[in-house]
Amino acid sequence: RLFYPLILDELLMQSRQCLLHNLTGCTKHACDRTCIKQCAKQVAANGTAGEAFRAIKRQGFYSGLFSAKPVSYTKAFSLLKNKIDTWLVDLRFLDSDEEINARIKAAEDFAAKGADKAFSEPFKDIIEKKFWFC
Structure with a gap:
């Protein structure tokens, strides 16, 4: 099949570093094991050239940037x-x-x-x- x-x-980028840290105001200094297992956030934002994207962190996964469309x-x-x-x-x-x-x-x-x-x-x-x- x-x-x-x-x-x-469309996945634009995925990183072991937290891509939502500055966008959400998270107070942690570094992404740790707890973040990967428990954190779940989603933020819509615009890049410096005005392109729309979404930063998404799901429980058990690294954070990623996705195209808005x-x-x-x-x-x-x-x-x-x-x-x-x-x-x-x-x-x-x-x-x-x-x-x-x-x-x-x-x-x-x-x-x-x-x-x-x-x-x-x-x-x-x-x-x-x-x-x-x-």
């Missing part, structure tokens, strides 16, 4: 639709049910135009991999 992303959040591989869909068994829609960093439903609806609408794919429900109980399969 071959899996490929249809819509996902999701990346879509819709152009690859028509080329690969007969080769890809399962298309992934990334739901990991969406905060509300509205955002999740909007992204799923966008994927369904897009895929319904030229796909003979069955859709399955998101695996919301899996923390590390909150993906929706279509």
Whole structure:
């Protein structure tokens, strides 16, 4: 089976150093074992050139910078639709049910135009991999 992303959040950078330290006002001087295991924060910010990004720290993971807008591989869909068994829609960093439903609806609408794919429900109980399969 071959899996490929249809819509996902683009990882710009991941670091063992805390990328949210200055953005959230954290009082710790260094990222330690406790931070990695327990800290969970999310901040939207703009870079010096005005580009929007999100800094995200999930429990058990290092912090990362993600593009504010999701990346879509819709152009690859028509080329690969007969080769890809399962298309992934990334739901990991969406905060509300509205955002999740909007992204799923966008994927369904897009895929319904030229796909003979069955859709399955998101695996919301899996923390590390909150993906929706279509």
